[in-house]
Structures are given as C-alpha cells and as structure tokens.
Amino acid sequence: MPRTGRRPGEAGTRAAILAAARDAFAARGYDGVSIRQVASVAAVDPALVHHYFGSKVELFRTAVRTAVDPEGLLSDLFAGDVDTLGERMVARFLEVWEGGAGANASALLRTAVTGGPTADLVREAVLPAVAGELLRRLGVDRREASLRAALIASQLSGLATTRYVLALPPMAGASAEWVVAVVGPTIQRYVTGELPRPLPADGGATTP
Amino acid sequence: MPRTGRRPGEAGTRAAILAAARDAFAARGYDGVSIRQVASVAAVDPALVHHYFGSKVELFRTAVRTAVDPEGLLSDLFAGDVDTLGERMVARFLEVWEGGAGANASALLRTAVTGGPTADLVREAVLPAVAGELLRRLGVDRREASLRAALIASQLSGLATTRYVLALPPMAGASAEWVVAVVGPTIQRYVTGELPRPLPADGGATTP
DNA sequence: GTCTATAGGGCGATAGAC
DNA sequence: GTCTATCGCCCTATAGAC
Numbered sequence: 001m002p003r004t005g006r007r008p009g010e011a012g013t014r015a016a017i018l019a020a021a022r023d024a025f026a027a028r029g030y031d032g033v034s035i036r037q038v039a040s041v042a043a044v045d046p047a048l049v050h051h052y053f054g055s056k057v058e059l060f061r062t063a064v065r066t067a068v069d070p071e072g073l074l075s076d077l078f079a080g081d082v083d084t085l086g087e088r089m090v091a092r093f094l095e096v097w098e099g100g101a102g103a104n105a106s107a108l109l110r111t112a113v114t115g116g117p118t119a120d121l122v123r124e125a126v127l128p129a130v131a132g133e134l135l136r137r138l139g140v141d142r143r144e145a146s147l148r149a150a151l152i153a154s155q156l157s158g159l160a161t162t163r164y165v166l167a168l169p170p171m172a173g174a175s176a177e178w179v180v181a182v183v184g185p186t187i188q189r190y191v192t193g194e195l196p197r198p199l200p201a202d203g204g205a206t207t208p
Numbered sequence: 209m210p211r212t213g214r215r216p217g218e219a220g221t222r223a224a225i226l227a228a229a230r231d232a233f234a235a236r237g238y239d240g241v242s243i244r245q246v247a248s249v250a251a252v253d254p255a256l257v258h259h260y261f262g263s264k265v266e267l268f269r270t271a272v273r274t275a276v277d278p279e280g281l282l283s284d285l286f287a288g289d290v291d292t293l294g295e296r297m298v299a300r301f302l303e304v305w306e307g308g309a310g311a312n313a314s315a316l317l318r319t320a321v322t323g324g325p326t327a328d329l330v331r332e333a334v335l336p337a338v339a340g341e342l343l344r345r346l347g348v349d350r351r352e353a354s355l356r357a358a359l360i361a362s363q364l365s366g367l368a369t370t371r372y373v374l375a376l377p378p379m380a381g382a383s384a385e386w387v388v389a390v391v392g393p394t395i396q397r398y399v400t401g402e403l404p405r406p407l408p409a410d411g412g413a414t415t416p
Numbered sequence: 417g418t419c420t421a422t423a424g425g426g427c428g429a430t431a432g433a434c
Numbered sequence: 435g436t437c438t439a440t441c442g443c444c445c446t447a448t449a450g451a452c
Contacts, residue, residue: 013435013436027323028322028323029239029321029322029323031237031239031240031322032239032322032323034426034427034428035427035428035429036426036427036428044436045436045437045438046428046429046437047429047430047436047437047438048435048436048437050428050429050430051435051436055428055429056428056429109321110321110322110323112374113237113317113318113321113322113369113373113374114236114237114239114240114318114321114322115235115236115237115240115318119374122374122376123374123376123377127376143378146377146378147378147382149378150370150376150377150378150379151379151390151391153366153370153376153379154363154366154367154369154370154371154379154391155362155363155366155394156366157366157369157370158361158362158363158364158365158366158367158369159362159366161321161362161365161366161369162358162361162362162365163362165321166320166321166327166331168331168335168358168361169331169354169358169410170351170354170355170357170358170408170410171358171359171361171362173408173409173410174355174408175408178404178407178408181404182359182403182404183359183362185397186363186394186397189393189394195390196386196389196390199386200378200381200382200383200386201381202378202381221417221418242444242445242446243445243446243447244444244445244446252418253418253419253420254419254446254447255418255419255420255447255448256417256418256419258446258447258448259417259418263446263447264446264447
C-alpha cells in the first residue's frame with residue numbers, strides 16, 4: 001500500500017540537489033549557475049538548497065568534493081615503474097575525466113580558470129600533491145619536483161581543456177589509446193627527461 | 209586659450225572605455241565583468257558604454273579584437289625552418305602573451321573556457337588557421353594537419369593557463385628562455401614527430 | 417556627447433508559516 | 435522537511451532631457 005502523504009525525509013531531495021548542482025556547475029561553471037536553476041532542475045524549492053547547504057559556495061564545494069580522491073589515485077600511480085609513468089598517468093587522467101568524476105573535474109577547471117572560489121584549490125592542493133610524490137620517487141630536490149609537476153600540469157590541463165571543455169573535434173574524437181600513445185611521451189619527458197639548466201629560481205618573482 | 213566647456217568629442221572616452229574593458233575582461237572573464245564596473249573604472253557613465261558599443265558582447269568583441277593578428281604571426285613563423293618551428297612557436301607565443309596582447313588573449317581564454325560568447329571563436333578561427341599552415345608546409349593530409357594542430361593547441365593552451373591565468377608559481381616564475389627550451393621540443397614533436405597509427409577518424413571540419 | 421531615470425528582470429539570502 | 439513571501443541588491447538595456 002503506497003503512502004500518499006508528503007515526500008518522506010531528506011533522502012531523495014538532498015541527493016537530487018547535489019546531482020543537479022554537479023551537472024550544472026560542470027556545464028556552465030560557478031558563475032553561470034544560479035541556485036534557482038539548480039533547484040528547478042532538481043524539482044525542488046530554492047529555499048531548500050539554502051536549507052541543506054547554507055550558501056552557494058558551500059554547495060559548490062560539496063558538489064565537487066565528491067568522488068575525486070587525488071591522494072589515492074596518485075599513490076596508486078606512483079607505485080608502478082617510473083619509466084612508464086607518463087603513459088599510465090595520461091591513461092588514468094582520461095579515465096577520471098571520462099568516468100563519473102568528469103563532471104566534477106570539469107567544474108573545477110572552469111571555475112579555477114575564471115578565478116572563482118577554487119582558483120587556489122588547484123594551486124595549493126593538487127599541484128603540491130603531485131610534486132610531493134615526484135619528490136619522494138625521483139630523489140630530486142623540492143624546486144625541481146615542483147617544476148616537473150607544473151610542466152605536467154601544463155600539458156594535462158591543456159589536454160582537458162581541448163578535449164573536454166572546448167571539445168575541439170580532433171582531440172574530442174580521438175580514442176583514449178591514441179591520446180595516451182601521443183601525449184604519454186610528453187609527460188614522460190616532463191617526469192624523467194633532462195631539464196634545461198640552469199633551473200629557474202624557486203617561487204617568488206615573475207618573468208625577467 | 210584652453211577651452212573650459214564639456215569634454216570635447218569622443219576622443220578620450222571611447223578609448224578609455226575600451227582599455228578598461230580589456231583589462232577587466234582579462235582579469236575576470238566575460239561573466240565576471242559588468243558594464244557598470246567598466247564604466248566606473250573608465251570614469252564614465254554606464255549609458256555611454258551602450259552608446260558607443262551597443263551591447264556587452266559587442267564591447268567584449270571589440271575589446272578583444274584589437275592587436276591580435278593570427279594570420280601575420282603564423283605566416284611569419286612558418287616561413288622559417290620547420291625543424292626549429294617548435295621552439296620558435298613557443299617563443300612567439302610567450303612574446304604575444306607577455307606583450308600588449310596578453311590581456312586580450314587572457315580574456316579570450318577565460319571566456320572560451322567558461323563557454324561564453326567566444327568558445328567557437330577558438331574552435332572555428334584560430335585552430336583552422338594553424339592547421340592550414342601545417343597543411344601547406346608539411347605536405348600532410350587534412351586530417352593529420354588538424355590532429356597536429358590540436359595537439360599543439362593542447363600544450364600551448366595549458367601553458368597559458370598555468371603560466372598566466374592560474375599563475376602557478378613555478379611556471380609563472382620561470383624565464384621565457386627556460387620555458388622555450390623545455391616546452392619547445394614537445395611542440396616540435398607534435399609538428400614533425402611520428403604520430404601513433406592508425407590515426408583517429410576525422411572528427412569534423414577543422415580546416416579552411 | 418553626456419547623463420538621469422527607469423523599465424524589467426535575476427540574483428542570494430532570510431524569516432517564518434505549515 | 436517543505437514551501438511562500440519578501441528584502442535588498444545588481445544587472446542590461448532603453449528613453450529622453452540637457
């Protein structure tokens with residue numbers, strides 16, 4: 001006998017809001033999305049969004065924080081052979097973007113680029129994580145590790161931008177295998193290849 | 209004898225609006241900027257912005273369209289030796305971003321990534337231009353040319369994102385020479401290196 | 417050429433009834 | 435737990451006075 005009264009508890013609604021928010025942020029970035037839009041997609045009253053999440057930034061953070069676990073991904077990757085790290089890294093990167101976490105990652109990139117509330121999240125969380133692993137595995141000093149991490153970030157962020165965000169036909173249409181085969185060596189070079197000397201000074205000042 | 213009346217003609221104001229708009233769009237992207245803000249920075253009435261430029265998108269287009277001449281830059285670059293194209297391309301890319309056009313380019317990238325009114329401008333204008341030159345100079349077919357152009361775009365867009373937009377310390381702090389030396393070979397590989405076979409099927413129209 | 421005034425709308429957030 | 439009502443703000447764009 002089906003109950004006919006009010007929708008029971010917060011079971012469905014909170015999750016529905018979160019899912020709608022994740023998709024919306026992924027598609028249009030932080031600024032391009034309003035709480036009212038999210039509520040409308042989730043078929044929910046706008047006030048409920050505030051009720052569950054307090055504010056728009058908090059909703060964004062909660063929506064993005066799901067399902068991306070950089071720590072686990074990285075330690076997994078770095079456990080393997082360093083000489084094949086380039087291809088494995090690209091392969092894993094594509095898996096993440098094409099799997100369930102792609103929407104979150106997309107939202108993060110869009111928002112970071114426009115200087116929204118996650119610009120530093122990349123600068124201060126994901127990049128040092130990569131640099132830290134490089135530091136441990138390669139036995140290089142801190143400066144070199146963070147340079148290599150930044151180079152890796154430059155190619156991978158550009159890959160994500162062209163393949164997923166802008167969806168340029170040739171990059172978006174290529175198979176994962178092909179992308180791994182062509183971009184993998186680039187990453188490998190940034191991981192273990194020779195770097196031009198002298199290395200730039202650490203942090204601080206901008207371009208001479 | 210100095211005139212004392214009203215500010216004469218549109219001489220200063222229009223240019224002031226344009227400069228303010230360019231800086232603002234570069235710093236915060238299309239959505240992050242309001243006409244009122246631009247007018248305020250330019251010390252001008254908001255209505256004047258509409259008077260001169262009609263609408264916000266038109267202001268954006270006009271502000272960005274200044275000073276970037278892809279055609280000239282490219283034919284210049286491709287006139288040289290193909291085997292040194294990688295490094296020369298990166299060097300030129302950095303010059304453009306660090307010169308007067310950097311603000312425009314930054315605005316374009318920020319806005320393209322958020323799906324604003326220039327997402328296709330990249331897809332349909334700058335990429336085909338590069339692909340076209342590659343086509344002419346390398347004697348490869350249309351599909352291969354557009355693939356190589358997309359690979360180049362992936363590394364260069366990522367470079368711009370990390371160095372100028374996010375300003376990750378290691379990338380932002382490195383000298384132009386160092387960046388050219390380390391990223392140049394990557395681009396060179398995308399220009400003349402072997403590509404994994406079979407090439408992906410043609411994703412769509414990317415050549416002139 | 418310049419500015420005031422305003423139309424017309426969307427926004428984030430809150431208070432409080434059911 | 436859900437929704438109505440609303441406050442107060444900022445926005446683009448236009449009409450029209452000076």
